[in-house]
Amino acid sequence: MSLSAADAWSRLLDRARTELSDHIVETWLAPLQAAEFAGDALVLNAPDQFSVEWNERRHTALLESFAPVALGHPIKISLRVQQERLQRSQMDLFVPQKGQEQSTIEPEKQPNNVTLSSLNDRYTFETFVIGKSNDLAAAAAMAVSQAPGKTYNPLFFYGPTGLGKTHLMQAIAQEIVRKNPQTRVTYITTEQFTNDVITSIGKGAMHDFRRRYRETDLFLVDDVHFIGGKNSTQEEFFHTFNALYEAGRQIVLTSDRPPSEISKLEARLASRFAWGMVADIGQPDLEHRIAILRRKAQMDHLEHTIPDDVLHFIADHVQSNVRELEGSIIKLLAYASLKHRVVTVDLAREALRDKLRSSDGTPVRAERQDRMGTIQQRVAAEWGVTVEGLQSKTRTKTLTIPRQVAMYLAREILGLQLVEIGQAFGGRDHSTVIHSLERVAETMKESAEFRGRVERVRETVRHSA
Numbered sequence: 001m002s003l004s005a006a007d008a009w010s011r012l013l014d015r016a017r018t019e020l021s022d023h024i025v026e027t028w029l030a031p032l033q034a035a036e037f038a039g040d041a042l043v044l045n046a047p048d049q050f051s052v053e054w055n056e057r058r059h060t061a062l063l064e065s066f067a068p069v070a071l072g073h074p075i076k077i078s079l080r081v082q083q084e085r086l087q088r089s090q091m092d093l094f095v096p097q098k099g100q101e102q103s104t105i106e107p108e109k110q111p112n113n114v115t116l117s118s119l120n121d122r123y124t125f126e127t128f129v130i131g132k133s134n135d136l137a138a139a140a141a142m143a144v145s146q147a148p149g150k151t152y153n154p155l156f157f158y159g160p161t162g163l164g165k166t167h168l169m170q171a172i173a174q175e176i177v178r179k180n181p182q183t184r185v186t187y188i189t190t191e192q193f194t195n196d197v198i199t200s201i202g203k204g205a206m207h208d209f210r211r212r213y214r215e216t217d218l219f220l221v222d223d224v225h226f227i228g229g230k231n232s233t234q235e236e237f238f239h240t241f242n243a244l245y246e247a248g249r250q251i252v253l254t255s256d257r258p259p260s261e262i263s264k265l266e267a268r269l270a271s272r273f274a275w276g277m278v279a280d281i282g283q284p285d286l287e288h289r290i291a292i293l294r295r296k297a298q299m300d301h302l303e304h305t306i307p308d309d310v311l312h313f314i315a316d317h318v319q320s321n322v323r324e325l326e327g328s329i330i331k332l333l334a335y336a337s338l339k340h341r342v343v344t345v346d347l348a349r350e351a352l353r354d355k356l357r358s359s360d361g362t363p364v365r366a367e368r369q370d371r372m373g374t375i376q377q378r379v380a381a382e383w384g385v386t387v388e389g390l391q392s393k394t395r396t397k398t399l400t401i402p403r404q405v406a407m408y409l410a411r412e413i414l415g416l417q418l419v420e421i422g423q424a425f426g427g428r429d430h431s432t433v434i435h436s437l438e439r440v441a442e443t444m445k446e447s448a449e450f451r452g453r454v455e456r457v458r459e460t461v462r463h464s465a
Contacts, residue, residue, distance in 0.1 A: 005037035008071055009044065015066040016059075027287040028055055029063075031308065033082065040075045045082035047308040052079045054312075119187060122299070123170035129295050131288030132445065134164060137279035141168040144250060145175035148218060152277035154241075154251035158258050159281035160455070162321030165254040168281075169220050172252055176218060186216040190226040194233045201232070209236075214243040218250050224273070225255040229264035241272055251276075258448065280448055282455070285412075285441075289315035289325060296326055302333070306343050313345045314352070316415065328352055372410055372424055374464055378457045379406040393426050404436035405454055411437055413461060 003011075009032070017025050031051065036043040046052045060077050067075040125145070130138045143151045155172075157165040170187070177183050188196075200209035213219070219240075227233055244251055255262065258280070259273035284292060293311040306329070318328050335351035336343050376387045383402035390403045403425055410421050411433075418430035425433075444451040 003037065003071065005034035005042065008037045008042055008075075009034035011070040012042075012063050012066050015070045016063065019062070019066075021287075024287055027290050028059060032079070035080070040073065042075050042077050044077065044079050046079050047082060051308055051312075052081055055079055119170050119173055119185075121174075123167045124174050125171045127295065127299060128164065128167055128171055129288065129292045131284050131291065132441070133282035133284050133288060134168075137164075137168060137281050140277045140279045141172050142175075144252065145172045148172075148176055148250035149248040153245065153248075154253055154273060154276045156253045156255070156259060156273050156276065156278045157281060158255045158278070160256060160283070160321060162323030163281045163283065164322055165281055166222055169222065169252050169254055172250075173218060173220060176250075184215065184217040185220070186213065186218065187220040187222075189222045190224050190233075193221065193237065194227070194230055197233050197236050210240070210243075213240050214247075216244070216249065218252070219244050220252045222254050223256070224253045225257055225262045225265075227265065227269070228262050234266050234269060238266070238269055238272075241269070245272070245275075280451070282444065282451060283319070283321065286315060289319070292322055292325055293329065296329055302329075306332075309345055310343055310348050313348050318352070319412070371414055371461070375409050375413065375457075375461055376406050376424075378460050378464075379409065382453055382457050391424070391426050404440050405457070407433055407436040408440035408454070409458060409461065413458065 013025070013029060016029055020029075028051070031047050032055070033045045034042070035045045046055065056079060060079070063077050064075060067073065125138075125142060128138060137157055140152050140155055141157075144153075144155050157168060159165060173185050173187060177185060196209060200206050227237060241251065253273060258278055259265070259270045262270065290311055293315055294308075297306050297311065310332075314325065314328050314332075318324050332343065332348055332351045336347060339347075341347055373387075376390050379402050380387050380390055383398075383405075385399055385402055389399045390406055392399070407421050407425060410424065411418075418433045421433045422428040422430055440454065444454055
């Protein structure tokens with residue numbers, strides 16, 4: 001019995017899932033569609049030319065190697081651009097489509113949730129895109145939503161701005177309220193808490209203040225690092241924390257840094273913040289950024305309006321945070337509507353020129369060389385070695401680790417080819433570079449201290465651009 005094109009592709013895709021990461025499969029292979037299968041030739045439709053070229057370079061040979069086992073005989077795989085694309089009118093890009101209207105929680109179902117209205121309905125687990133940089137935080141958030149006050153209490157998220165801390169925090173609230181609409185939720189920023197303390201002291205209403213905060217079931221506080229140095233606020237926060245914790249109420253906090261690094265934070269609070277789970281959220285890699293943009297396009301019913309090659313272009317050149325990625329989409333669509341033009345890579349380059357690193361979206365050669373030197377200098381300074389040592393053939397541990405970090409940052413920030421990176425570090429081959437990139441990524445996931453050092457260098461390099 002001969003296999004259909006869809007069956008053949010399904011078998012190869014299943015095998016790919018055992019050999020490649022979920023991010024790579026979902027980003028590059030899952031969008032491909034089986035078109036024709038005859039004898040020893042499988043034709044796959046790709047969403048755009050970028051996808052065709054990328055998969056031909058990276059994945060076609062690997063997929064073909066799976067065929068003898070998965071299909072029983074060798075095959076050749078070819079890719080082509082799928083021509084059929086439905087297009088949504090660009091004049092209505094910002095008009096909610098049928099079935100797109102945002103849902104809201106009915107007020108009568110939340111009589112005690114006086115602050116629930118401040119939650120964003122789009123911040124749910126379903127809309128949160130999980131990747132290597134946030135998988136631990138997402139898993140902890142989901143666990144808390146299933147057993148509030150029992151698992152990971154408090155739950156403390158930290159990381160740079162715009163990476164999804166608030167999204168996860170609000171997703172917890174949305175899920176808990178969905179299961180139990182009577183849940184009393186308090187969602188505030190540290191600034192709001194501080195202002196409430198000041199106002200209550202001025203009015204002599206601290207009793208009402210304490211009752212209001214200590215009778216909640218779910219206590220969510222954004223940007224808790226701003227509590228540092230505010231003695232009266234810390235005093236009230238300490239007692240509020242204790243009252244809620246002892247009552248088995250769930251506490252979720254976000255910060256731009258771990259508890260131990262919050263400046264002028266009382267030791268007793270720093271200790272309590274770390275009682276439960278402290279989970280960091282890092283910057284997404286390329287595949288993760290593409291997945292985020294795809295999810296954004298799908299949520300707004302724009303997956304056929306914004307081609308994949310445009311999403312790839314944005315993901316490749318906007319690397320700061322998730323908020324910037326989403327902002328780039330909004331700006332691009334607004335620009336397309338105003339100009340009455342179809343969304344293309346050229347239009348994206350034009351619309352987002354202020355966000356890109358040069359006119360073509362990548363640093364020019366001279367700039368890349370200068371910035372490579374900057375990366376090497378910053379890494380060398382952080383690890384206490386010399387640039388010459390990083391470029392040498394020496395393989396001592398004191399040089400190997402910072403050299404790997406410098407390679408990682410050169411790939412991430414400059415988008416250099418493996419060969420180019422290898423040449424900049426003593427003529428090393430591409431396999432050495434690949435090993436270095438993988439090793440740094442693994443160590444960043446395992447060690448918060450190491451990740452902090454890498455991110456510190458990354459920021460100094462970007463600020464020097």
